Amino acid sequence: MSDPSDFTPSSDFTDIPAASSVDIDMQHVSALRAAIAAGDGSVLRRLLSEEHPAELADRFEQLSADERVLLVELAPDVISPSLLAELEDEVVEDILPLLEPGQISKAMEELDSDDAIQIFEELPKNRRAQVLADLPAQDRKEIEDGFAFDGETAGRLMQREFVAAPDFWSVGQTIDHMRMQHKQGAGNLPDKFFDIYVVDAHFHPLGYVPLSTLMRLESDQILRDIMDTNLTVIKPDLDQEDVAYLFEKFDLISAPVLDADGRLSGMITVDDIVEIIQDEHTEDMLALAGVNEAGLVDTVWSTVGARAPWLFVNLLTAIGASLVIALFQDEIEQLVALAVLLPIVASMGGNTGTQALTVAIRALATRDLTSANRMRVIRREALAALVNGVIFAMVLGAITLVWFGQPKLALVIGAALVFNLFCAGLAGILVPLGLKKIGADPAVASSVFVTTVTDVIGFLAFLGLASIFLL
């Protein structure tokens, strides 16, 4: 840590930055709205010129889709390259058709290649050729190369700009090289980088030197002697979720991507990874809730479309469960208390299953649940559900006894609850493990599976035991 006493006073700066706010400035959003309504392009330009592009992007995203369109039509020049890079994909998709091809290609030229590709992805297919044609040859090639990789892979994610140095260079040579590259042209170095990749004569990576190491060592030190050979390298076809896992596990700030011959071809940085972690998490949560997609700019119709398919699946499974009840219509007519208590058995089972399922899906996502501890976790879930089954069987049994005054009914509902909760705990862990095993996403559809199991078993156990022992 640097000691303040090292420094001699320079001047009386008093312009201390206030601690950054975590809230979006709603007054600013209102001002934007007013300017849009008034059709005042110059006010819009002033409002959207001073602040950090991330701040502007946040406010821009608060506007309705119609307001955003009006804004861009009034003042298309406020959509700077850095603002485009900060906006969410779906918002970019909405506004790109409103911009001139020249403005888009200029933005792509200015940005690092990973950001440029993200913008290109949102461009309508029929406008891509024209934007590509406007790009300088090297930028065009980078976009085309990136597009050759599948979406959501390391190859699509990486930027082509990185810094590599041969292992026999000294610290001083390396720093001089970067200064020279910078002088020759602003685009030669990435906007931001954190590690120097050390390579052999064939451009194969041997290790890396963090900039903070390069900074502290004498200039005659040789990279070969100071590099960290514990280098995490990434294949271009690796899924982005796995890339994120490697970053988390090894606390990476950047990582090199290799081509098929093991040569350095790109770099992925941690700021992109933070976004991916958020996206993957949204995907998991929505999948668990049976929502196909959700975003900022959803209309009523896209919302209906994202949710109706899973509601339809739920309707089918619910009808399946009610067919079980239909088998016992005579019993219910004889003892209507069964119909009253039925939802409780099903609801407790559904809850227990969802608990186990959610814990399992999270543990699979964080790779805490593996083949090495699978059996232990299955046993734990089954036993915990059984214990809860016994506890709540006693509680619900007692309540049923007081409520309906029938000891046999209390015993039957208790037994049904124990059995249903045990099955719910097992289904909650086995369903996601099974989906994972067959290569499916364990978060998708598992919720429907598990609640179907708990509904059917709950109804069958309760009504079945009742028909045997009560009637």
Place this chain on the structure above:
Amino acid sequence: MSDPSDFTPSSDFTDIPAASSVDIDMQHVSALRAAIAAGDGSVLRRLLSEEHPAELADRFEQLSADERVLLVELAPDVISPSLLAELEDEVVEDILPLLEPGQISKAMEELDSDDAIQIFEELPKNRRAQVLADLPAQDRKEIEDGFAFDGETAGRLMQREFVAAPDFWSVGQTIDHMRMQHKQGAGNLPDKFFDIYVVDAHFHPLGYVPLSTLMRLESDQILRDIMDTNLTVIKPDLDQEDVAYLFEKFDLISAPVLDADGRLSGMITVDDIVEIIQDEHTEDMLALAGVNEAGLVDTVWSTVGARAPWLFVNLLTAIGASLVIALFQDEIEQLVALAVLLPIVASMGGNTGTQALTVAIRALATRDLTSANRMRVIRREALAALVNGVIFAMVLGAITLVWFGQPKLALVIGAALVFNLFCAGLAGILVPLGLKKIGADPAVASSVFVTTVTDVIGFLAFLGLASIFLL
């Protein structure tokens, strides 16, 4: 990008690193298990000495709690400071009691202060004084200062080691300063850093210079002229969730933490933020599923303890809903089809509510849902639920007609479904917004609220309409 043709061949390196694997090496885990079973400390030392500490931590965490204890007892020296820093908190908590106080304080001394505090947090209270006493005075003070802040705040999270430089220094002076600091003692500089904070004479931050900028500029350039004044500064009492939000929003790699007087007092780096984002995700998902806590080392009893409280709440609400059914026992006796169809209405409502709820909670977490678009989102959710209600009312009505041959029953269940889905959509958005408004975590308890609403309204609407129009 550096061109490979810049480099002259050095030697024929062929030791290309293979792309890093995203899977835990289970053979290695088995080897660990065998060595533990055989009580062979020297094999354990060999197995736990070569690889990256993050890799070792992953394998170590795959062992059962008993195996971990045996391992540490056989070879306590394998628990290196870097391994301790990589292990999950709950595993650290388990093994610290097995280590000598001297080993713990030595590890804390070696690590950066944020990692040292994380380890100290897991230490049993009665051993803290002794470990603190073994630390050098400055390290001890850093731990005590960090502990003065609440858990899960920026102050607890930050490390005391960072690099600051006065605004009138040149690039060359700044690099020389770092080299000097490094020579004077390895602990003077943070292990890793990415930005230089530029300060005035009072140690107030004025801006920052990323190392990658420092690297590319000539040594006579002055920091004042090259610094980025768009600096995100953090207050020590800021909640870690808000810290993570700032990092995401501004793509930060590091950020300075200020004390009450606005002076630099610490630094937070992005690798810690990635962990926090994961923790907050886990918290949200478990809260939605009604699980209080879940971890790697859970026993059956801790699992029961984490889930029983929410099952109890669910039991109470389910009984509440079944009291509604009990009001209509006569109707059910007259028309047992009501009991058969009842769970379908409730299940469709529960699903619709959960969909809206999950989307809302995620949008609140990512700050996409704010006061500026709240009304739009509420309207969208209500309308989308209504549309789905109409669609599925027609489907379920048709099925009911075919199944039971009673047109009136089909109309009644259709009307109940429309009403219940509309209420479910509204509850799904209003409950989390309401919890947020009163300062509660919108993920906790909202699921129980919403399904209670959908159960009660579903039962009431279906049975109520049936009693009016059918019987």
